[in-house]
Amino acid sequence: MAEPGVVATGVRRSFGPVQAVRGIDLTARPGEVTALVGPNGAGKTTLLLVLATLLVPDAGAVTVAGFDPVTQPDEVRARMGWSPDVFGLYDNLTCREYLEFVAAAMRLPRPTGEARARELLALARLEDQSDQPVHTLSRGQKQRLGLMRALVHDPAVLLLDEPASGLDPRSRVELRALLRDLAGQGKAVLVSSHLLADLEELSDRVVFVDRGLTVGEHAIDALPANTAAHPWRLRALDADGLVAALDRLAVPHGDPTPAGVDVELAGDEAAADLLARLVRAKVPLVSCQPVGGHLEAAYLELTR
């Protein structure tokens, strides 16, 4: 048996003339949240469909929870939860009936399924909607219910395609906490998303894909130092003093806004250097970070 979690090497898949995935390598370890990041059309959804036992790859080796999704789909399905980016729910079922149906389809005994549905409805803050038809739910509530569907059989591997789309800020914070919690329980969590700020706080590792290829695989605290000039945002207690100091140091900068002052910096070392000089100039600095976060900076660099 291969190591659990998700291991994919050299995955290829084309649809007719379109090569959706041309060579993706990816590892998602148990106990970690792995972010799958890349532009639209980079092949993220196709890769997740391969991992979710729905598509046969043209080439490459894949194991999910230690099993091959092509030859052992049932073993994989028993251990894997998948939530697609776009999905439908059975509008005329209640939330409880829906989760109980999924539990039955996962071959859980009836009492287990009922108990599991109760637990998950509580987890998704949908207890009050338990017996309401699904079509009365808001978009965010449906999204949460869809995520709970993937958790019904307590899978060891979780594959989530854009799980935060349509969620309000509070639900996103809760989703982050939930996914951290699931990883803490030893599950391998693979999340694809465009919400880089969320991913940065949530993930242990990040896999960058672009045009069907893996272009980088990094621990989130060891993102590649980017050397290209990139906007950083400085904030100080005294914005005018900051601008004056930058002018004295001859650093080109943007106009001050309530969010701060943007400067172009080529990587972390340049940032550290500027900060040291500003501190020496007695500017009361509050924060200095790449606009959009480190992950966004790395993303823009890698998927140029």
Added chain:
Amino acid sequence: MRVDGVVTVARQEFTLRIRAGRWRWLLGTWFVLVSAFTVLVHLSVRASFHDATNKGVVVYGALVLFVLALALLVVPSLTGQSVNGDRERGTLATLQVTRLTALEIAVGKLVAAWGTALAFLALALPAVLYSVALGGIPVSRLVVVTVVVALLLGVVAALALCLSSLLARSTTSGVLSYLTVFAMTVGTLVVFGIGAAMSTEHYTEQTSCPTRQDLVDQGFPPEVLDRALADCRSTTYDGTRARTDHVWWLLAPNPFVIVADAAPQLPKETAAERRSRLSDERAGRYHEDLRHSDPLGAIGRGVRDLRKAPGSDTGRKPVWPFGLAFDLLLGAGALWLTARRLHAPSRTLPRGQRVA
């Protein structure tokens, strides 16, 4: 395939169907339509054959053909979008990644559709029993016809299900389901007609002259014998005839043919019935026996006659076993194909279709 998996899918489909509404109206309309038809046919039979016996034979026969026609219209819509509708709504992929097998999903969906069709059939039962109560229909015919109609509706449901799994759009598969029913009913008639026309052959038959002894045996007077033998010329007739015994099987898959031909024959007049009829007739009371106007029997005899070779007198052989076997195989093949299409992970996708 596990039974509980099939039950899970079928129960889910039933729940969704019932909740989707409209069913009360649809079932109600069906019930009213079938019942009204039965009463009207009964009234018209009573008006035309006031004193006739066994009126049930005509009313039941007409009702069976009517219910079959109506059910063939309803059933395709029950499964017409079972699979591609789920795909369009985005609920199929999440079902495929459960531990349910493709066959369990396919069979579960078929069970739900077939079950719904049988619910329609059950609602026709009061009308059927009403017609049976009018007399002349043996229980065996009631049972056999009901079972055969139920099987055929299952076949149509399986075909519609298969089309919905093959085609990406539910509107396309819906139209094609109706075309399939059309092919089974009208199409078989058309193809048979063409086949019969093409089977037409030229034939000649020669008459031979009798021998003297033949004529003596037939009691001809001796004085005309010589004359008759001298005048006799051996003649040949020629003409054309359709060899329907070569093409009868083209009609066999037709549901109406199968049901009518499978219907057991009506029992012959019993000795007691004959005595009572004769005594009535002596007293000047004539009752027409509508067993001689059996619509199902007429269709059955008709197709069996088509199966007979010209000049053969081996009796009529049944057509329905071939048709029913063919249709059941068709339905089983359709179910198998549906399961194959539902299998994941898949290598190919229908054109223009997303997995999820």
